[in-house]
Amino acid sequence: MPEYSVLLPTYNEKENLPLITYLIMKTAEEAKLDLEIVVVDDNSPDGTQEVVHQLQKVYPEKIKLHTRPGKLGLGSAYIEGMKFCSGNFVILMDADLSHHPKEIPEMIKKQKETDADIVTGTRYAHGGGVYGWDLRRKLTSRVANFIASTLLNPRCSDLTGSFRLYKKSVLNIVMNRIKSRGYAFQMEAIVRAREEHYHIEEVPITFVDRIFGESKLGANEIMTYLKGVWNLLWDARF
Numbered sequence: 360m361p362e363y364s365v366l367l368p369t370y371n372e373k374e375n376l377p378l379i380t381y382l383i384m385k386t387a388e389e390a391k392l393d394l395e396i397v398v399v400d401d402n403s404p405d406g407t408q409e410v411v412h413q414l415q416k417v418y419p420e421k422i423k424l425h426t427r428p429g430k431l432g433l434g435s436a437y438i439e440g441m442k443f444c445s446g447n448f449v450i451l452m453d454a455d456l457s458h459h460p461k462e463i464p465e466m467i468k469k470q471k472e473t474d475a476d477i478v479t480g481t482r483y484a485h486g487g488g489v490y491g492w493d494l495r496r497k498l499t500s501r502v503a504n505f506i507a508s509t510l511l512n513p514r515c516s517d518l519t520g521s522f523r524l525y526k527k528s529v530l531n532i533v534m535n536r537i538k539s540r541g542y543a544f545q546m547e548a549i550v551r552a553r554e555e556h557y558h559i560e561e562v563p564i565t566f567v568d569r570i571f572g573e574s575k576l577g578a579n580e581i582m583t584y585l586k587g588v589w590n591l592l593w594d595a596r597f
């Protein structure tokens with residue numbers, strides 16, 4: 360059984376998957392990590408699944424593919440993908456190279472040093488950063504973080520970030536309490552983890568906007584996120 364499972368949700372990521380897979384495997388080899396990749400693909404029309412099949416031949420037994428019939432949302436992809444993760448630790452990251460696999464060993468080091476339940480990659484603490492986003496996107500991310508941290512006070516510098524390492528046992532427990540199925544999943548995960556008094560640590564990461572393909576974060580997702588914050592606030596009252 361591998362120690363680490365890297366869970367990659369994909370929707371139209373055929374151009375990005377070969378390179379992210381190569382970089383994850385190279386990092387694992389260099390850092391001597393026993394690691395598998397679990398791809399959750401929502402029937403991407405661009406042929407992402409065929410690319411995964413090719414990669415499975417290049418890296419036998421290292422890549423699992425779970426397919427779903429259509430685009431069902433980022434949060435629900437994590438929830439379903441978890442069932443296929445064999446590792447004691449699950450690393451959630453984007454498949455579009457915005458998160459660089461070379462930062463995985465830092466997260467693992469931090470987890471080992473502190474015995475943290477969750478290590479979050481943060482763009483918004485010293486040493487972290489965002490490259491390539493336009494002003495509108497930068498503002499959206501900052502405002503989304505600001506609203507949730509002000510209203511919910513979970514003491515985390517990057518609530519909406521999605522490059523994280525979780526103890527699998529902890530993610531299982533936290534996940535059972537998460538209602539969000541879209542981009543708000545990671546925000547709610549921290550809020551729920553704080554409620555359960557789990558130990559959360561941070562490491563700075565650099566987020567680089569994708570070169571290939573498009574973001575799937577539309578206006579609908581932003582509305583759903585705000586609804587998620589509202590629901591958490593409402594829950595907290597009782």
Ligand SMILES: Nc1nc2c(ncn2[C@@H]2O[C@H](COP(=O)(O)OP(=O)(O)O[C@H]3O[C@H](CO)[C@@H](O)[C@H](O)[C@@H]3O)[C@@H](O)[C@H]2O)c(=O)[nH]1
Pocket residue numbers: 367368369370371372399400401430431432433436452453454455457500519520521522542569573574575576
């Ligand atoms: N299976 C599946 N995968 C999805 C879906 N929606 C998005 N993904 C995958 O989830 C990852 C992130 O999606 P992007 O569309 O690239 O997100 P982004 O705009 O770059 O947003 C980033 O920043 C946000 C906060 O500022 C983060 O919340 C988000 O996770 C991501 O890191 C990519 O691998 C993408 O293919 C879905 O419905 N289903």
Ligand SMILES: [Mg+2]
Pocket residue numbers: 453455457569574
């Ligand atoms: Mg992206």
